[in-house]
Amino acid sequence: MAYLAHTGTFDVENYGDLLFPLLLAKRLPGYEVRPVSPCGGNPVWSDCVSSAPLEGLLGSKCRGIIVGGGNIIHPNPSSLARYRKCGADIRGYADLWIGAALAAGKDVPVLWNACGVPRPIGTEFAEIAREALLRTDYLSVRDELSRKYLQNICPDLEIAVVPDSAWDLPSLWTADELDSTFAALTGGTPGDCGRHVAIHLNRRYTKDVGDIALGAIIDGLCDALDARPILVAIGPCHEDDVFARAITPYLSREPIILDRPQSLRQVCAAISRSDFYVGSSMHGYITAAAFGVPAVVVARKMIKFSGAVHRAGAPETLVRSWKKVPGAVRRIDRDALSATFLQSQKAASAELTAHWSAIASQIDRGSQMEATLWDPSALHAYRARFQDICTRQKTAGKLPTRKRIGQGLKGLFGVKY
Missing domain, CATH: 3.40.50 (Rossmann fold)
Structure with a gap:
């Protein structure tokens, strides 16, 4: 060959x-x-x-x-x-x-x-x-x-x-494969795992907010969405895993900690089967958008983030600080954003x-x-x-x-x- x-x-x-x-x-x-x-x-x-x-x-x-x-x-x-x-x-x-x-x-x-x-x-x-x-x-x-x-x-x-090739993610695994992987992660059954919010944290984007305040923001987000947090270490090479473990004591709701992912499918399932995504990973955001999961990305206005939210048709989903997350989430019409994301995925594909x-x-x-x-x-x-x-x-x-x-x-x- x-x-x-x-x-x-x-x-x-x-x-x-x-x-x-x-x-x-x-x-x-x-x-x-x-x-x-x-x-x-x-x-x-x-x-x-x-x-x-x-x-x-x-x-x-x-x-x-x-x-x-x-x-x-x-x-x-x-x-x-x-x-x-x-x-x-x-x-x-x-x-x-x-x-x-x-x-x-x-x-x-x-x-x-791309x-x-x-x-x-x-x-x-x-x-x-x-x-x-x-x-x-x-x-x-x-x-x-x-x-x-x-x-x-x-x-x-x-x-x-052209779009980042991660917009093709829905074609990589079957729905059953992702459902089963998510059930194993959350302890539920496929299609009945409860409500979750996938969260990605990176120290580079939390310098203006301490760990106690960040924990309170995450707690408020989970309360508003009635969801359990999943802390996803999307980039352990950037010590995302260390931060995920460090923030846990400041959370009221017991999180699921995916600090050492075993597979790409596990990370994709954690995001694509959650009810909301908030984080500082461009590919975490694209994963959510590609599956129609409402999302907010927290980052400086770097090229890659600005390009991603515009490709998703939702520039309002980029905020520069975790302090802005509660307001951004309140303003989002989740059903409308999900529909926008799915339309953008179809066009990107x-x-x-x-x-x-x-x-x-x-x-x-x-x-x-x-x-x-x-x-x-x-x-x-x-x-x-x-x-x-x-x-x-x-x-x-x-x-x-x-x-x-x-x-x-x-x-x-x-x-x-």
Whole structure:
């Protein structure tokens, strides 16, 4: 069977990123897919995929390279401990799209799957990024601002704006599978599990409210909805699990704590079978919306969140603080919002059908023979060049140290965001 290489962050505990290989396999069933991630490794959860680092597939043959999705189109270092340990923290993200394109064999199509661009590409990296973009055969991003950021460095690019592929989630598992998984999580029976509100917490978005006040807000939400809270650690790699456990003593209603998810299906069931979702995960929000579950997302007005709520047809569901959640929930007509979400999912699914057809056409348009995936000398040349840029940046004082990265320093590579 012909195979495709698929790049992304499939080697860390983060629900949204881990979904992409399953969604791709559902849409392109005629291909074997080999996931490629900065470190690689065994499946993170039971229904996830194993992955290999980029150099693990050197010299192999393939029919195409799929990049993403995810918020991965940037050249910046990662603060994740896993990437530091395997030495991929500096170039890990760049490898997924710059390295993947510049080292690709000449007959291998490079195709993007609705990626996100979190901030403008720094001028120091503009040239190498531009070369990678021009080498890519099909560019697609998930929001207009991502397209604008790329066209800032390459104005003539043709870039499609398509929905995040997580809008396809209702096709990934059957209703019975999700019902059974939710029943096992809640201790109920399929279709009769009581009322629940799925809650995702991330410390980055609760800095203006203490744990006691946050607990009171969650209690008030559960009282208003007459629902038991499910604390869902959507991104344990960001210590969501630690926060979920830490907030529990401040809650009046005993929560169900999904701090160490066992599977993607378990997380999807926790959200899609709840009566409401509130949290700071874009893919948690998309999961709720795709299944018609009323939702509010709590986050700064970052690109990915703004793009998600507009795609859902409900910009009013984005609030910047947990302090705003009670008012937002009171104002929501839950039945009307559910209907809006389901209509948006139907439209997104139709757009995704066209998107995947475009990708399949690019694969079929290329050589019918498998070609060399990544050329070792080209990969070496790219990495040497990228390292040289980083070294010059560090010498100039613009490249943050690992410690400062871990503290959430803004302005990486001189770019404010």
